[in-house]
Amino acid sequence: MMRLELVKRPQRSMLFSALSPFIAFVLTIIAGAILFALLGVNPVKAFQIYFLEPVSQVWQLHELAIKAAPLILIGVGLSVCYRANIWNIGAEGQFILGGIVGSSIPVLFPQFEGPLVLPLMLLFGMVGGAAYAAIPALLKARFNTNEILTSLMLVYVAQLFLDWLVRGPWRDPKGFNFPQTIQFNDSAILPELMPASGRANWGFVFALVAAVLVWILMSRMLKGFEVRVLGSSPRAGRFAGFGINRMVFFAFMLSGALAGLAGISEVSGAIGQLQPVISPGYGFAAIIVAFLGRLNPLGIVAAGLVLALTYLGGEAVQSALGISDKVARVFQGMLLFFVLGCDTLIHYRIRLIGLATPTLEAAPKLEEAR
Amino acid sequence: MDITVNILLTIATAATPLLIAAIGELVVERSGVLNLGVEGMMIMGAVGGFGAGYLTGSPWIGLLAAIALGAVFSLLFAVMTLSLATNQVATGLSLTLLGLGLSGMMGTSFVGQPGARLPNLDIPGLTAIPVIGRLLFGQDPIFYISIALTVAVMWFLFKTRTGLTLRSIGDSHTSAHALGIKVIRYRYLAVIFGGACAGLAGGHLSLVYTPQWVENMTAGRGWIALALVVFASWRPWRVLAGAYIFGAVWIGQLHAQAFGIPVPSQLLSSLPYLATIVVLVLISRNKRLTMMNTPASLGQPFVPDR
Numbered sequence: 114m115m116r117l118e119l120v121k122r123p124q125r126s127m128l129f130s131a132l133s134p135f136i137a138f139v140l141t142i143i144a145g146a147i148l149f150a151l152l153g154v155n156p157v158k159a160f161q162i163y164f165l166e167p168v169s170q171v172w173q174l175h176e177l178a179i180k181a182a183p184l185i186l187i188g189v190g191l192s193v194c195y196r197a198n199i200w201n202i203g204a205e206g207q208f209i210l211g212g213i214v215g216s217s218i219p220v221l222f223p224q225f226e227g228p229l230v231l232p233l234m235l236l237f238g239m240v241g242g243a244a245y246a247a248i249p250a251l252l253k254a255r256f257n258t259n260e261i262l263t264s265l266m267l268v269y270v271a272q273l274f275l276d277w278l279v280r281g282p283w284r285d286p287k288g289f290n291f292p293q294t295i296q297f298n299d300s301a302i303l304p305e306l307m308p309a310s311g312r313a314n315w316g317f318v319f320a321l322v323a324a325v326l327v328w329i330l331m332s333r334m335l336k337g338f339e340v341r342v343l344g345s346s347p348r349a350g351r352f353a354g355f356g357i358n359r360m361v362f363f364a365f366m367l368s369g370a371l372a373g374l375a376g377i378s379e380v381s382g383a384i385g386q387l388q389p390v391i392s393p394g395y396g397f398a399a400i401i402v403a404f405l406g407r408l409n410p411l412g413i414v415a416a417g418l419v420l421a422l423t424y425l426g427g428e429a430v431q432s433a434l435g436i437s438d439k440v441a442r443v444f445q446g447m448l449l450f451f452v453l454g455c456d457t458l459i460h461y462r463i464r465l466i467g468l469a470t471p472t473l474e475a476a477p478k479l480e481e482a483r
Numbered sequence: 484m485d486i487t488v489n490i491l492l493t494i495a496t497a498a499t500p501l502l503i504a505a506i507g508e509l510v511v512e513r514s515g516v517l518n519l520g521v522e523g524m525m526i527m528g529a530v531g532g533f534g535a536g537y538l539t540g541s542p543w544i545g546l547l548a549a550i551a552l553g554a555v556f557s558l559l560f561a562v563m564t565l566s567l568a569t570n571q572v573a574t575g576l577s578l579t580l581l582g583l584g585l586s587g588m589m590g591t592s593f594v595g596q597p598g599a600r601l602p603n604l605d606i607p608g609l610t611a612i613p614v615i616g617r618l619l620f621g622q623d624p625i626f627y628i629s630i631a632l633t634v635a636v637m638w639f640l641f642k643t644r645t646g647l648t649l650r651s652i653g654d655s656h657t658s659a660h661a662l663g664i665k666v667i668r669y670r671y672l673a674v675i676f677g678g679a680c681a682g683l684a685g686g687h688l689s690l691v692y693t694p695q696w697v698e699n700m701t702a703g704r705g706w707i708a709l710a711l712v713v714f715a716s717w718r719p720w721r722v723l724a725g726a727y728i729f730g731a732v733w734i735g736q737l738h739a740q741a742f743g744i745p746v747p748s749q750l751l752s753s754l755p756y757l758a759t760i761v762v763l764v765l766i767s768r769n770k771r772l773t774m775m776n777t778p779a780s781l782g783q784p785f786v787p788d789r
Contacts, residue, residue, distance in 0.1 A: 117566045119786050200572055252760070258767045261519065261572070262710045266756040269703050277749035397580055404573060437591040442584025449577035450563065457567040461786070 119461040126459050133455035134405055134412070138419070140451040145444060154434055162433045163426035173425070175311025179383055180424050182316035183208070183375035183395045185417035188402035189320075189327045189410045190368030196331070196408050198344040199364045203249060203264030204372040205396025206271035207242040211373025212380040213275055214241025216294065216387050219301035220283050226300045234301060234377055242373015243366040245271065250365035254358040260365075268396070276389050283387065294387040303382035316378035321414065323371055328410040340364070372396060393424065394442070401449040420445060488614060490734065495622060496692055498730025499629045500525070500684040504708035505715070505722045506629075506636050507680020512712055513640060514673035515653035517782040519575025520560050522705025523582025524678050528553040528685025530586040533696040536599035542690050545599060546625070546683070549690070553682015554675050556582060561674040565667050568784040583699065593696035600694035601625065623691045625683065632680070637719040649673065653778035656785040666785060681705065703756065710759045714766050716776035725762075732758050 145163075146156035167173055187204045194201045215238030218230060248267060252258040276292075285295045303314045331337035343350035343360050350357065380391055402420050406413030427441025457463070504521055511518050531552030536545025560578050563569045601623050604610065609620040640646040649669055652659040656666050688700055707729060715721035736751040744751075767773050 119566075119568055121786065121788075195573075202576060252764055256764045256768045257770045257773060258760075258763045259710075259713060262706060262713070262763055263760050265706050266703070266710075266759050269756045270753045273749040273753045277747045281747060400573075400576060401580070437588045439584050439587035439591070443581065443588055444584075446577055446581025446584050449573070450559070450581065453569040453574055453577065454563055454567050457569060461568065463567075 116466045118464045118466050119457070120464060121461055122459075129455070129458040130407070133458060134407065134416070134452060136458075137405070137448060137451035137455045140455075141444060141448045144447050144451075148440075148443065152436060154436065159430060159434060159436075162429050164422060166433075167422060167425035167429050172311040175307075175313035176425060177418065177421050178313040178317040180421035181417040182314075182320040183379050183392070184399050184402045184420050185320035185414055186316075186323055186375035186378070187368070187372045187396060187399035188406060188413045188417055189324050190371035191399055191403040192406065192408040192410060192413060193327060193331065193340060194364040194368050195403060196344045197340045197360055197364045198347070199253075199361055200261045201246065201249070201264050201365055201368050202261055202400060203246070203267050203396070204368060204399055205392060205394065206264070206268035207246045207369040207372035208376035208379075208392055208396045209268075209271040209275050210245040211238040211242035211376030212387065212391050213271075213278065213376075214238060214244075214373070215377030216297075216380055219297040219381075220294045220387065223295060223298055226298055228300070230298075230300045231303065231381070234381060235374060238373045238377025239370040240373070242376060243370040246365040246369020246372070247362065250362045254361050260361075264365075272390075275387070275391070279387050279389050285386075292389050296386050297381060301381060302385060303378055312383075314378070314382035316375070316382050319374060319378060320417070323374075324410040324414050331410065336363070372399075398424075398445055401445050401452075404449055405452050420448075423448075488617060490738070491618060492622065494727065494730045494734050495618075495626055496730075497733045498726040499623075499626050500687045500692065500704055501708050501711060501729055502629045502723060502726035503625070503632060503687065504681045504684035504705060505711040505726060506632055506719060507677040507684075508708055509712050509715070509717060509719060509722055510636060510640070510649070510680075511673050511677035512781055513653045513717060513778055514649050514670050515656055515778050515780040515783070515785070516564065516670050516674055517571045517575065518557070518560055518564075518578070518674060518677055519572060519709065520557070520578025520582065520705075521677075521681050521708050522701055522703065523579035524553045524556050524681035525582075525685040525688075525705040525708075526586040526699070526701045527556045527582045528682030529689040529700055530590045530593070530685075530696060531682070532686030533593055533598050533689035533694075534589065536690055536694075537593060537596055537696075540599060542599040542601040542694075545690050546601065546686050549682045549686025550679045551682070553685065554679040557674050557678020557681070560678075561671050564784065565670050565674070568786050571782050571784065579705070587698050590696045590698060594698070596696065598689060598694040598696065601690050623687075625687045625691055628683070633719050633723050640719065650778075653780060656780045656783075660785075660787055666787065670785075681708075684708070707755065707759055710763055714762050716766070716773075717778065729755060729758065 149156040149159040168177060187208065191201060191204060215234040218225065218234050218237060245267065249260045249264040252263050253260045279294055280292045283294045285293055303316060306313050306315065331340065339355045339360065342353060343355055343357060347357060375395065380387060384391060398420055402413055402416045405419065406416035423441045423444045427438040430436045430440060431438040504525055508518065508521055528549035532545040532549030535548030536542045560574055563574045564571050603621055603623050606620045610616050640650060648664055652664060652666050652669050660666050685701060689696055711722055711725045714725045732755050736754045739751050740748045
């Protein structure tokens with residue numbers, strides 16, 4: 114019978130702070146190898162298909178950027194929330210509302226063209242996401258309601274609302290009854306970055322810009338300091354005159370706006386119309402991205418690319434080996450588990466204790482034997 | 484009369500998984516641990532219960548498998564949050580994400596297969612009594628388990644010494660530890676009990692409610708169970724009442740859809756989720772009362788010093 118004991122470190126370990134995402138990644142690979150072996154697939158071959166083949170050609174790197182963009186945008190926003198100890202887990206719903214509100218322009222005014230269309234759509238998307246995120250913020254600030262549960266419930270509501278729109282009032286009348294809106298006109302499509310080599314669009318640039326801006330906000334500005342103080346010690350924050358309710362609104366609406374921007378970028382860039390499902394769970398995967406990136410905007414860029422690779426790898430093993438692409442979500446879940454576990458090493462030393470503690474008792478006997 | 488009985492029976496069937504999952508989580512939260520992985524443990528129970536029932540042909544083995552899988556899955560959460568002192572919110576979330584992914588992968592070959600259904604109780608003579616016969620003696624076995632479980636948890640928490648100890652840990656783990664109570668051991672057992680309950684609730688979905696495997700078939704019920712615990716201010720009998728109110732909402736919207744009420748079906752489908760939000764707002768509005776009822780050390784990591 115073994116037991117774990119945690120011993121508090123005098124200060125946080127810089128070494129493990131830097132290493133823990135990598136240790137977590139290695140542990141995920143090991144657990145993944147066991148998983149593949151259980152499924153009767155040679156792990157080496159599976160990993161080659163999962164992690165290497167999806168990024169072996171230039172056009173595939175474009176696909177990686179397309180998948181990473183929403184993850185980074187949402188993850189960066191969520192990191193601000195989680196730093197402030199505010200638990201927005203409804204980014205999936207804010208993503209959908211951003212997509213819907215942004216799409217209202219090309220769907221309702223298909224004749225409206227020109228250079229103004231796209232900026233307006235992006236703005237609408239951000240407003241839509243922020244407004245939807247303001248609901249749980251308002252309920253928390255005004256009625257003390259648990260934001261975890263309300264923000265999550267609103268995800269289901271958003272999914273059903275989108276479903277109703279594309280099957281009902283917004284359905285393309287000439288679309289043979291398919292549940293989708295009209296194809297957006299050209300000026301409502303987010304342009305590709307380098308059309309010669311692949312499909313990647315401006316969404317990825319938005320993600321990088323957002324990451325840098327939020328990094329500046331968090332590390333160089335008073336607001337970022339406020340976020341961190343209120344997150345680690347709400348009492349100290351109150352003494353400093355920082356308002357907790359204002360912070361709830363700020364964190365929710367910032368992350369909602371970024372999720373909304375991700376939503377409209379995805380619809381306008383990668384899809385080109387609204388359909389019943391516009392996200393393969395980006396809003397939830399971004400929670401993993403935020404933690405894997407250590408709640409640091411620049412770390413989140415790297416983490417977003419890793420998670421994007423798990424999506425592409427899932428598709429690759431599905432087509433090459435016939436394994437369900439759900440394997441991607443298993444990998445993502447395991448990754449978050451191991452990241453959280455490894456984070457313990459930053460604050461604690463782990464000692465393994467057996468029921469008998471041989472080292473202490475063996476020492477005097479050694480003396481006698483001599 | 485027959486219609487009323489039928490509606491009451493369907494409400495009970497819809498309420499049972501919510502009740503079981505919420506009662507389990509109530510015990511966990513009374514011990515001071517917040518496990519947001521209910522949805523994940525529930526879906527694991529659903530896929531495990533369906534799979535074992537389908538492969539062996541016996542829904543009873545399916546039932547046991549559902550309980551076991553939920554418990555084993557919760558152990559993962561226990562090791563992380565109790566032995567490694569990780570953040571409970573984040574760990575619970577990752578348990579849910581992992582459960583949804585893992586169940587989807589495990590269930591790929593079960594999609595569209597006919598499952599085994601647990602038979603309803605049928606006592607000769609008693610079940611045939613008009614009106615009350617079927618309500619009292621003709622339901623599925625898990626319904627009776629859910630009621631027994633609620634009564635047992637009520638008795639355990641408020642009438643036994645162990646229950647008192649568990650509640651004291653939830654209110655102050657440092658004081659409990661100072662009194663020599665094995666905080667971590669109690670919490671391990673509470674979390675595993677919660678996992679077994681969530682697994683059983685999932686098993687009810689795939690062995691009674693709709694005896695088949697559909698991906699994401701829990702449809703947020705695990706989260707509603709979590710909300711029910713808050714709604715009930717951590718009291719078992721209020722969980723029972725809340726579960727039946729939500730069961731009624733769930734069934735009500737299904738009936739409304741079937742009757743073809745001129746309201747979009749999506750709006751009706753979103754009623755249980757909207758109702759959850761409304762209920763949470765109503766119950767949390769009084770800040771002082773909420774603070775008084777919430778286990779004081781809920782969600783805080785505990786590392787015993789020596």
